[in-house]
Amino acid sequence: MLRVTEIFHSIQGESTHAGRPCAFVRLTGCPMRCVWCDSEYTFTGGDPFSIDDVLTRVRSLGCNLVEITGGEPLAQPRAFELINKLCDEGYEVLVETGGYVSTEAVDPRAAIVLDVKCPGSGEDARNHWPNLDRLRAHKDEVKFVIADRRDWDFSRDIIERFDLEKRARAVLISPIWDGIDLQEVASWITTSGLNVRMQLQLHKYIWGPETRGV
């Protein structure tokens, strides 16, 4: 069984897929504790779902784009099987992962949006660096959540050191909600010369930061 916090149909709020209708499967639990985490409600609870239960619910939403998220979705071993089954059924599958668990066993038909944790998260020591080597330039995206200038300097260093502009479909720079000057982040990016993409969490602007299931 999988533990599931929620399954819902909404607008994709992040990544280059932002703005697209998307079915979300939010799995319960995460081994990390990022300081600025906005999904602490996923750490515990949830309901038991068989993989067939999840598939039935996803089919009922009538949306071809499906995101597997959390929590940390890959912390549940059966998540890999769910991703595999969704790909078999022809869904376009996105996997949003915090970067702590290896992505090696993720079905290659799924696209990965991989977080690299910056120092401001308090979890940067737990980045699983081999995940960066597995990024595919035509498909996968890498995301840095930025809480301050130190996080930006860290991100820039990792982007250059791992050649992420070439290695990923997009390098996403995502300022934390309501805790950093957005104009300042924009100026760091424009003066860096890096080909990265600043992104804001669209769903929070539409429904507010506290609303769940959207």
Ligand code: SF4
């Ligand atoms: S990895 Fe994601 S869900 Fe887990 S603590 Fe960090 S932000 Fe929250």
